Structures are given as C-alpha cells and as structure tokens.
Amino acid sequence: MKRLLAIATAALLTFASSALKAQDEAYKFDLGGTLGLGGYLGEANQSNIYGHPSYSAQVFFRYLINTRWALKTNVLTTHVTGNTADMKNVYPEFQPYKFSSQVYDLSARIEYNFFPYGIGEKYKRLRRLTPFLSLGIGGNIAVVEGHNYFAGSIPMGVGLKFKLKPRINLGCEFIMAKCLGDHIDGKDLKDLYRIKSSFAKNTDWISTFGVSISFEFGERCTSCFYVD
16 A cells, blocks of 8 residues: 555656646636535444545645646545444454544645546547646644544645636646544544554544535736746
C-alpha cells in the first residue's frame, strides 16, 4: 500500500510540474460547494462503505492552472456512524459496539482532467464534460463522545465535471480518504484482535460522494503587451 501511494504521488507531481508551464484558462479561480453522503470503513464496518450513510458538506477553492490541471483546497465536514452488531466478525472478549463521529477535514489536492476542459475556443478542442482524478494530503479532527482526535489523511478521488456555462461548473465526485490514525470510531476500537497491524491495515477510511456547483472568477489577461 505504501509503495502504491508513493508511485501515484510521484506520477501526479511529475505531470503537475510540466503542467505549471502553461496557463491558458480564461479564469484563474473557481469557488464552490458540495453536498452528499458520508461513509466509513474501519473496525466497526469492514465491508459496506455506506452501510450507515450520513451527510457530508464541503466548500472548495481551485486555482485553474490550465484546461487539464488544477490545484484544490477543500474543507469538509461529515457525520459517520458504525455498529459492530452488523458484522459477521466476532471480536475476542468484545461486546457489540456502535459509535457516532463528526469529522472535520482540511486538504490540498491536485486534479487532472482526462480531456481539455472548457467551452468555446474550438482550436483547443475543449470539452464541456470530462472525468478527472484527484490526489492530495490533509488532516482531520474527529469528535467522538466529547473527545477530539487528530490524524493526517490522504484523499484520493474520481469524478466528472460539466461546464454548464462559461463560468458555472457542475460536478460529482467519489473520494476515499485514508486516515493516518485509528480513532475515527473512538478510542476503544484499536487492536481488537490483539494483533499488531500494519500501516495499511490498522487505520480508518472516510468516504464521501457528492454533487457540486462552482463559479469561476479572476479573468486572465488574454493579450499581453510589452512596454519598454
């Protein structure tokens, strides 16, 4: 798992460095919000991400590098729940456990559009609809039974963007965020099998799926002149 994440991160950063050389979007910035579902994978839910669905809400800000690449800052809150009574696994000396957690997450991501994204300018072969991938790094705070727990996170996402109008975008995105900690479901659900787990095994995941709307602003200079 570590090797997979390292390869994916290196690949995205390599492509991003080359993308920064070209800035050809009509607008520089994009601001929007997302509403949808929140889910969780961990000791209290190991198979069905949305077995106990709840709400998620987020606001985001994008810097539009060009028609393919964007840098995105995202602020998210989601409510997640779980119940070990729904599982087939039987933990040693452990009674059924359920929890309710409110998670707040801040992340920075890089997005890659499969097609040049935009409207107009036919010579650029822009498309109003494109799938995209995202990868980033962040941190979250989970509030469980009056206690606050902080952990880093690695969000990975896939989605679709549709340009409704030159400055208005619609979208949907599915995100899985690996939490670099094990307290999303409370302090009592750690090492339940009494076996030391690896980095990939003994951590929680937060998942969100939502639809978004955003508005572009900050017009670029379309013609630049050099004045001596």
